Amino acid sequence: MKGGPGHRCDPEEIFELADGALGPEREREVRTHLGCCPGCLALYQSELDLNASLGALQFEEPRSVCRVVAMALPTRSVKVRLLWAGLAVVLLLVASLALSLDGTNPAVFAVDALVTFWSFVSGFADVVRALLAAVGPALLVALAVGALLDLIIATVYLSVSRRRAREA
Numbered sequence: 001m002k003g004g005p006g007h008r009c010d011p012e013e014i015f016e017l018a019d020g021a022l023g024p025e026r027e028r029e030v031r032t033h034l035g036c037c038p039g040c041l042a043l044y045q046s047e048l049d050l051n052a053s054l055g056a057l058q059f060e061e062p063r064s065v066c067r068v069v070a071m072a073l074p075t076r077s078v079k080v081r082l083l084w085a086g087l088a089v090v091l092l093l094v095a096s097l098a099l100s101l102d103g104t105n106p107a108v109f110a111v112d113a114l115v116t117f118w119s120f121v122s123g124f125a126d127v128v129r130a131l132l133a134a135v136g137p138a139l140l141v142a143l144a145v146g147a148l149l150d151l152i153i154a155t156v157y158l159s160v161s162r163r164r165a166r167e168a
């Protein structure tokens with residue numbers, strides 16, 4: 001571990017190494033770091049795989065596209081997953097609340113009681129009830145479709161790039 005504190009994990013350097021864009025001195029340092037850092041080594045190997053996949057897709061500027069996609073893919077999937085998960089929880093709550101307001105779900109009697117309490121407090125129960133009944137299910141459907149589309153896009157992208165890489 002040559003550089004010690006001077007050399008830490010740097011994804012940008014890993015991408016440059018995979019692209020062959022580092023000078024000999026820095027390349028040796030980064031390769032030394034790869035030897036003792038499993039995380040960076042995994043990143044380096046996945047970047048090599050991605051370069052091969054995207055190279056097979058013949059983008060006009062494979063290297064910059066590689067980097068953008070490599071940086072964006074993990075970030076995106078995590079963020080999107082968290083976003084969808086959060087929205088799904090909220091909308092599931094809204095939808096079950098709407099169902100309970102229709103009296104079709106006896107299992108959420110507690111929610112009913114809570115809503116009754118809200119209506120007592122606010123006097124807006126009718127408005128809230130109408131709003132939830134109208135908007136909740138529609139939003140839930142939109143969410144499900146959106147999440148499904150996202151999953152399909154990711155799956156298609158990955159399978160296509162893998163197949164292209166295998167054929168290349």
Ligand SMILES: [Zn+2]
Nearest residue numbers: 008009037040
């Ligand atoms: Zn590292």
